[in-house]
Amino acid sequence: MSMKGEIIWRIGLIYVLMTLIAGAIIFKTLHVQMWEGEKWRKKSVAVRIKDFEVAPNRGDICACDGRKLASSVPYYELRWDASVVDSDLFGEKVDSLALCLSRFFGDESKAAYKKRLEMARARKKTYYLLNRRKVSFNELKKIRTFPIFRKGRNRGGLIEEMNSVRLQPHVNLATRTIGYLNEAEDRSFEGRVGLEGAFENELKGIPGRSIKQMMSGTWVPVTVEEPIDGNDIITTIDIDYQDIVQHALMRQLEKFDADRGTAILMEVETGDVKAIANLKRQSSGGYEEEFNYAIGDAGEPGSVMKAATMIAMLEDGYVEPEDTVDLGGKGVYAFFDKTLTDSDGKKPGKITVQHVFEISSNGIAKLVNDFYKDKPERFVNRLCGLDLDKKLGIPLKGEGDPYIKHPGDSTWSGISLPWMSIGYEVKLTPLQVLAFYNAIANNGQRMRPRFVKEIRHRGQLVEQFEPEEVGGRICSRSTLKKLQRILEGVVENGTARNIYTDKYRIAGKTGTARIATGKKGYQIRKYRASFVGYFPADHPLYSCIVVIDEPSLSKGYYASSVSSPVFREIADKVYSAAYLQYGEVKGEADKSLPVCKNGLKEDFLAVFDDLDIEVEGKADVKQNDWVLTASNEGENVVLKPRRITNSQVPNVKGMGLKDALYLLENAGLSVGVSGAGMVMSQSLQPGTEVRQGSYIHIELR
Incomplete structure (x- = not known):
């Protein structure tokens, strides 16, 4: 082949190759554009866009x-x-x-x-x-x-x-x-304990x-x-009451070097849990909340169970409070190969049924054994009729299982009946015991303990939880009245005489129980001291239980000295606050001055002038339209200035509805109202910045 021919051949080959390559490129381009275009467009978007x-x-x-x-x-x-x-x-x-x-x-x-x-x-x-x-x-x-x-x-x-x-x-x-948050599998955090867990779906948002x-x-x-x-x-928790309850409990735990304790304060009429404290001794020596004993610790309640026992005997007509019974002269009661001994060491002899209860004599076990030994199921059915074998059905997780032994159980024995009558061989949590006593205070009507009143979203009501009655009355009205008098007698004449006060009346029951320790049973001396009751007894507002476990034996372990004083301290401080809220007058309280609301100065001056009541502090409030009122040792009224600005949420506590609405609506707030009387609480914290159109709820009593 000549040189020219070879050159032409090579150029032709290159041309063919270039044509093939160009064709392949065009084909691939068309393929990508037409057949794979959607696929690559999606990948392009994925590279340029992220979803967070x-x-x-x-x-x-x-x-x-x-x-x-x-x-x-x-x-x-x-x-x-x-x-x-x-x-x-x-x-x-x-x-x-x-x-x-x-x-x-x-x-x-x-x-x-x-x-x-x-x-x-x-x-x-x-x-x-x-x-x-x-x-x-x-x-x-x-x-x-x-x-x-x-x-x-x-x-x-x-x-x-x-x-x-x-x-x-x-x-x-x-x-x-309240609870806390735990880390979830996706590394976010979620509530699993307490209110955080119970209301996780409502709290977490979307x-x-x-x-x-x-x-x-x-x-x-x-x-x-x-x-x-x-x-x-x-x-339903009240921060001020919570502080009172928790610090009263802590001081007593420290005083008696106890291992742990719980105290609960409940509003009688609604079942609202106003305060709940659970404290456990730490290795450092201090006390902290470690476990919710009030809800989860089901144990033998001891003598506080005797109120249920008394209901059974009264309802069945076996006893009356004034009946005289002969408990013998030793205070020792034999049941098969076991004995129960009265802790005070006194010889009871012939005393009334009411006094048997007041002094917490174990003679009550003798009475139950005498009346029910041939029909124990009747006594057990009475206890179950009080719903003591049922959970309370609260929203918080971890409620302990109550246990009421039945005659057909494998562990039933000849001593089960008398032992159950004084709070052994049964199990209840402190909250379950309190709910029962709260029913006694509430004219026999059980209330489900309420922890949450409302769910709100940015101030707007989403859901409201009303007080909930559980079942019917626990017993007849006549039995209830007798039992209420007996419980008052415990404080006036019995084991809780040390917490008696003439300022208001207290009703309740002490309980000192041995704590079983695993296989060793009751061989190791450990005690649970309890007091549960309500106040004021003639018009119950609050019920309360105090349980202290394993106090130092050298410092004392009886409920009268360990748990009852905590109840009295809580009751004194809460009753003082209730006195101010409800305007109750007890003892020798001065009635000469009217109960005054906080509000507009000119309205007060007109009323006090008409009633010829001396007013102090006029000069101090000269520049103020709105005032606070107080009494000066019951002799006259003192006016104090109250600062109101429309840029901050006004403090309307203690005011009447008219004045409260005027101030709140002038501040640009949307107001919801419940109750009657004077303002006792407001949903927005006073002094915070006002957001126009925000919702505020005020509660009057």
């Missing part, structure tokens, strides 16, 4: 007056993108930044921080953790002013990642009942979606589905 979940704000758990018991507070984790900082800026300001970080966190020296910053810079770290400690928003604002960081994220590299931290502002008050697109190297949000914040839970 936006966490909602968890709802608050609030006390009955709206004060927060648990709330989510934003905290920030600080990281640093060293790659975006200009070299000249870094060299000039790194020393100053290191000094600021060292002074702020106080955990490392300036030199250590400088070394860390230089290392991150050299390694071009884009997500470097500056410190493990999370900072508050106010702290973050200060950090933003540090050298380098003040240039902003794109030039200073400061990365702020917000996380919500669940806090309980009133530290250690009702901690186990997450939103944030779709962000990569533009010029930065993720920019282009579409947002807003999250729906969680609802707020309005509980």
